[in-house]
Amino acid sequence: MTRDTAGRIGEVRENTIATPPDDRSGPHDGPEAAVILNGTKASVDPELRSAIDTLPSQMRRVARYHFGWENPDGTPATGGAGKAIRPALVLTAAESLGGRGARADAVRAAAAVELVHNFTLLHDDVMDRDATRRHRPTAWTVFGDPDAILAGDALQALAMQLLAQDPHPAAPRAAARLAACVVELCEGQHADTAMEDRAPDEVSLDEVFTMAQAKTGALIGCACAVGALYAGAADEDVEALDAFGRAAGLAFQLIDDVIGIWGDPGRTGKPAGADLAARKKSLPVVAALTSGGPEAAELAALYGEPYDQRDLERTVLAIERAGGRDWAQAQAADRMARAMDELARAIPDPEAAGGLLSLAEFVTRRSS
Amino acid sequence: MTRDTAGRIGEVRENTIATPPDDRSGPHDGPEAAVILNGTKASVDPELRSAIDTLPSQMRRVARYHFGWENPDGTPATGGAGKAIRPALVLTAAESLGGRGARADAVRAAAAVELVHNFTLLHDDVMDRDATRRHRPTAWTVFGDPDAILAGDALQALAMQLLAQDPHPAAPRAAARLAACVVELCEGQHADTAMEDRAPDEVSLDEVFTMAQAKTGALIGCACAVGALYAGAADEDVEALDAFGRAAGLAFQLIDDVIGIWGDPGRTGKPAGADLAARKKSLPVVAALTSGGPEAAELAALYGEPYDQRDLERTVLAIERAGGRDWAQAQAADRMARAMDELARAIPDPEAAGGLLSLAEFVTRRSS
Numbered sequence: 001m002t003r004d005t006a007g008r009i010g011e012v013r014e015n016t017i018a019t020p021p022d023d024r025s026g027p028h029d030g031p032e033a034a035v036i037l038n039g040t041k042a043s044v045d046p047e048l049r050s051a052i053d054t055l056p057s058q059m060r061r062v063a064r065y066h067f068g069w070e071n072p073d074g075t076p077a078t079g080g081a082g083k084a085i086r087p088a089l090v091l092t093a094a095e096s097l098g099g100r101g102a103r104a105d106a107v108r109a110a111a112a113v114e115l116v117h118n119f120t121l122l123h124d125d126v127m128d129r130d131a132t133r134r135h136r137p138t139a140w141t142v143f144g145d146p147d148a149i150l151a152g153d154a155l156q157a158l159a160m161q162l163l164a165q166d167p168h169p170a171a172p173r174a175a176a177r178l179a180a181c182v183v184e185l186c187e188g189q190h191a192d193t194a195m196e197d198r199a200p201d202e203v204s205l206d207e208v209f210t211m212a213q214a215k216t217g218a219l220i221g222c223a224c225a226v227g228a229l230y231a232g233a234a235d236e237d238v239e240a241l242d243a244f245g246r247a248a249g250l251a252f253q254l255i256d257d258v259i260g261i262w263g264d265p266g267r268t269g270k271p272a273g274a275d276l277a278a279r280k281k282s283l284p285v286v287a288a289l290t291s292g293g294p295e296a297a298e299l300a301a302l303y304g305e306p307y308d309q310r311d312l313e314r315t316v317l318a319i320e321r322a323g324g325r326d327w328a329q330a331q332a333a334d335r336m337a338r339a340m341d342e343l344a345r346a347i348p349d350p351e352a353a354g355g356l357l358s359l360a361e362f363v364t365r366r367s368s
Numbered sequence: 369m370t371r372d373t374a375g376r377i378g379e380v381r382e383n384t385i386a387t388p389p390d391d392r393s394g395p396h397d398g399p400e401a402a403v404i405l406n407g408t409k410a411s412v413d414p415e416l417r418s419a420i421d422t423l424p425s426q427m428r429r430v431a432r433y434h435f436g437w438e439n440p441d442g443t444p445a446t447g448g449a450g451k452a453i454r455p456a457l458v459l460t461a462a463e464s465l466g467g468r469g470a471r472a473d474a475v476r477a478a479a480a481v482e483l484v485h486n487f488t489l490l491h492d493d494v495m496d497r498d499a500t501r502r503h504r505p506t507a508w509t510v511f512g513d514p515d516a517i518l519a520g521d522a523l524q525a526l527a528m529q530l531l532a533q534d535p536h537p538a539a540p541r542a543a544a545r546l547a548a549c550v551v552e553l554c555e556g557q558h559a560d561t562a563m564e565d566r567a568p569d570e571v572s573l574d575e576v577f578t579m580a581q582a583k584t585g586a587l588i589g590c591a592c593a594v595g596a597l598y599a600g601a602a603d604e605d606v607e608a609l610d611a612f613g614r615a616a617g618l619a620f621q622l623i624d625d626v627i628g629i630w631g632d633p634g635r636t637g638k639p640a641g642a643d644l645a646a647r648k649k650s651l652p653v654v655a656a657l658t659s660g661g662p663e664a665a666e667l668a669a670l671y672g673e674p675y676d677q678r679d680l681e682r683t684v685l686a687i688e689r690a691g692g693r694d695w696a697q698a699q700a701a702d703r704m705a706r707a708m709d710e711l712a713r714a715i716p717d718p719e720a721a722g723g724l725l726s727l728a729e730f731v732t733r734r735s736s
Contacts, residue, residue: 056555056582058562123521127514146495146561149517150554153491153524157550160528164543172540175532182525186518187424193514194426214424 033088033362036355040088040110041081043103047111051158062151066122066139082134085363086223087114092355093227093241096347106230108166109174113223115159116178120185120219122152127193128278132271156182170229177229181222188214195281200289200303203281212253212283213246220249224356228346240346241356247339248360254332255364257282258325261316276315277307283331288324295322332364401456401730404723408456408478409449411471415479419526430519434490434507450502453731454591455482460723461595461609464715474598476534477542481591483527484546488553488587490520495561496646500638524550538597545597549590556582563649568657568671571649580621580651581614588617592724596714608714615707616728622700623732625650626693629684644683645675651699656692663690700732 052063064070068081087110095103124130125138126148132138140148163175191211195203224245228238260275260282275282281289288299299318302311319325339360347353420431432438436449455478463471492498493506494516500506508516531543559579563571592613596606628643628650643650649657656667667686670679687693707728715721 055551058558059551059555119521123517127517147558149491149495150558153487153521154551154554156521156524157547157554160532161544161547161551164528164531164540164547172532175543176529179525179529179532183423183427183522183529186522186525187427190426190515190518 033358036088036092036359037084037362040084040091043091043107044084044087044110044114047107047162048114051111051115051162055154055158058147059151059154062122062139062143062147063118063155065142066118066151068134068136072142079135082114082118084114085359086117086219087111088359089220089223089245089356090227090230092359093224094230095227096231096352096356097228097233097237097241098231102227102231105168105170106227108162109168109171109226109230110223112159112162112174112178113219113226115155115162116182116185117219119152119155119159120182120189122148122155124189126152127189130274132274168230170232174226174229177222177225181218184214184218188212188216188218191215192280196279198281200279200281200300203286203289205283205286205290208281208283208286209250212250216253216256217246217249220252221245233346237346240342244339244342244346244356244360247335247342248363251332251335251339251360252363254283254328254335257284258328258332261285261319262325273309273312273316276312277309279303279307284319284324284328287327287331288319288322291322291324291327293322295319336360336364401726404456404460404727405452405730408452408459411459411475412452412455412478412482415475415530416482419479419483419530423522423526426515427519427522430490430507430511430515431486431523433510434486434519436502436504440510447503450482450486452482453727454485454587455479456727457588457591457613457724458595458598460727461592462598463595464599464720464724465596465601465605465609466599470595470599473536473538474595476530477536477539477594477598478591480527480530480542480546481587481594483523483530484550484553485587487520487523487527488550488557490516490523492557494520495557498638498642500642536598538600542594542597545590545593549586552582552586556580556584556586559583560648564647566649568647568649568668571654571657573651573654573658576649576651576654577618580618584621584624585614585617588620589613601714605714608710612707612710612714612724612728615703615710616731619700619703619707619728620731622651622696622703625652626696626700629653629687630693641677641680641684644680645677647671647675652687652692652696655695655699656687656690659690659692659695661690663687704728704732 048067049069052060052067055063061070061074064074065072065077068077068079071077090106090110090113091103094106098105121133122139125133126140126145130138131141138148139151143151159178160175163171163178166174188211191207192215195207195211221242222245225238225242228241233241257275260280261273261284265272276285285299285303289296289303295318299315299322302315302318305311340357343353343356343360344350347356350357416435417437420428420435423431429438429442432442433440433445436445436447439445458474458478458481459471462474466473489501490507493501494508494513498506499509506516507519511519527546528543531539531546534542556579559575560583563575563579589610590613593606593610596609601609625643628638628648629641629652631638633640644653653667653671657664657671663686667683667690670683670686673679708725711721711724711728712718715724718725
């Protein structure tokens with residue numbers, strides 16, 4: 001599906017992260033990610049819906065719209081729901097370390113993690129003035145900033161309420177971990193928005209990695225760690241799963257940044273060049289900016305000016321020629337290798353680890 | 369200090385709520401509210417500061433500014449801190465029902481309640497575009513909307529983290545209650561902002577009461593209930609203390625609305641007429657609008673137009689002549705009587721109830 005004209009904004013190629021084919025079949029293979037994600041939705045959606053049903057009228061309305069369950073007028077909608085990657089990580093981590101019982105115990109916590117993720121999406125869209133999410137107008141464009149902010153606040157509270165009411169002995173530790181993660185997400189989003197106001201040559205790659213770690217890695221790590229807590233895992237295994245999730249999360253962010261530049265708007269649900277128009281200092285962009293060649297200088301000049309639609313193709317090409325795309329894909333592969341190491345530390349049995357492996361590969365190989 | 373020219377915007381008179389003088393001395397008397405509030409700050413401030421010290425750099429900076437501890441450049445500031453009424457209610461409720469030990473146990477929960485209160489202030493100021501709070505520029509005017517929103521998010525998370533890490537057996541129930549309260553606060557703030565966009569004759573007094581109950585009564589009730597939980601109180605006493613706080617909170621809101629119109633800007637820290645300029649459908653305003661006389665019609669006509677500074681005096685006078693001020697003060701007295709009934713139900717011993725009584729009287733008699 002990649003467009004055939006060289007240099008055009010094409011779609012991210014599938015399998016860009018080199019996993020040798022022989023590693024992708026045979027006894028090490030876990031269940032397919034799609035099966036896990038569907039199973040997660042079947043388990044977590046009822047919990048999520050009944051939690052959201054407890055919200056008072058306007059908060060419920062905005063939340064149901066945001067989750068893709070309703071149109072703005074309250075009529076049922078289909079599509080537009082998220083992929084449920086984070087709750088899938090909670091349930092799969094719990095099952096990998098504690099079996100079916102742990103998976104069942106962790107459903108409420110998985111819903112809490114998904115609520116936190118969606119609270120941050122609601123708020124980030126307000127701050128970033130993003131008008132489209134999951135192929136639909138964002139909540140603030142439909143309900144206004146105040147209601148989008150308030151619905152986000154309410155979803156955070158709902159997440160914590162679910163955990164506070166969960167009698168499982170792991171619930172308080174999961175709640176403390178999730179709350180600490182929210183704080184990290186906030187600092188990550190601050191760093192992201194603050195970077196947009198800075199000149200292209202003022203941002204280092206280290207800073208962008210730190211930001212991405214906080215903004216994306218933290219919650220994916222937390223999801224895995226929460227699953228481990230519900231399995232009653234030892235502290236070092238909880239931390240290893242957190243590290244696994246953080247590394248996979250960073251790989252995911254790298255690929256997400258690549259998609260933000262080279263992805264097909266028809267599949268990403270975001271307009272082409274949105275990240276570049278917002279002058280986002282994403283990982284491939286900063287890698288390109290700091291690469292030192294003539295394309296880096298050209299990109300810096302382009303990025304130093306306000307966005308002009310006519311410069312989009314040139315900007316994309318400069319990032320690519322400066323090596324931003326290749327670098328991001330190699331980095332993503334590197335982070336995935338680290339993630340595998342951490343996973344093997346917590347779950348040495350490849351069969352037990354198969355589900356988490358499938359999910360990690362899914363998120364770093366997705367094309368939308 | 370009331371200005372002597374009739375009709376001018378004067379200061380709210382002290383003792384506007386008629387408490388017979390003989391009820392205000394003798395054995396029923398609790399400790400002075402000022403003593404309780406100072407004692408609360410001495411207990412809760414260290415907990416609050418050490419919690420905020422755990423925040424990452426920008427979140428910490430915004431939080432410290434908001435709490436009045438620092439200037440925007442990070443140098444120490446004095447003044448601008450809140451009155452600590454909500455944490456005082458937590459500690460006093462705990463002590464009234466469970467003695468000194470319960471009070472000491474509840475310090476972390478009191479800090480959590482204060483964090484939640486301040487998270488809502490940060491977000492409300494963004495939504496309401498309020499530029500001044502506690503005599504200082506609001507956080508969003510100093511750090512921008514994104515950081516004010518994110519710092520609010522982080523304070524909510526920090527509150528829940530404190531409770532999740534609290535080993536006290538009451539902590540999970542307190543956390544669930546506080547989270548449910550946040551959801552109610554969000555719906556209340558939604559109702560408040562949504563009302564501003566509606567025509568003056570479209571808002572009923574019932575709606576405004578429901579909004580005030582959610583926006584103000586809920587957290588004051590929750591503070592009292594959380595204190596009762598830490599004292600190990602019976603369920604019906606927890607609920608009675610919640611009802612006490614809600615009724616006192618509504619009295620507080622009525623007086624706060626009166627202060628918003630007739631208070632001295634030098635003491636309130638807000639510009640004169642700010643609530644009227646924003647066309648706030650506050651309780652005295654809606655009472656005046658729905659009173660039916662010629663002043664109600666005049667007020668409706670004034671409120672139907674965009675704010676004009678030159679009409680401020682006429683607007684204030686119309687509300688007063690339509691009975692909005694007297695009505696609000698009588699209503700506040702009525703709510704306080706209900707609050708006393710609920711308090712006596714949970715804590716029949718007037719001496720034990722003295723602290724909560726002092727606080728309730730303090731908030732409904734304050735002049736700024």
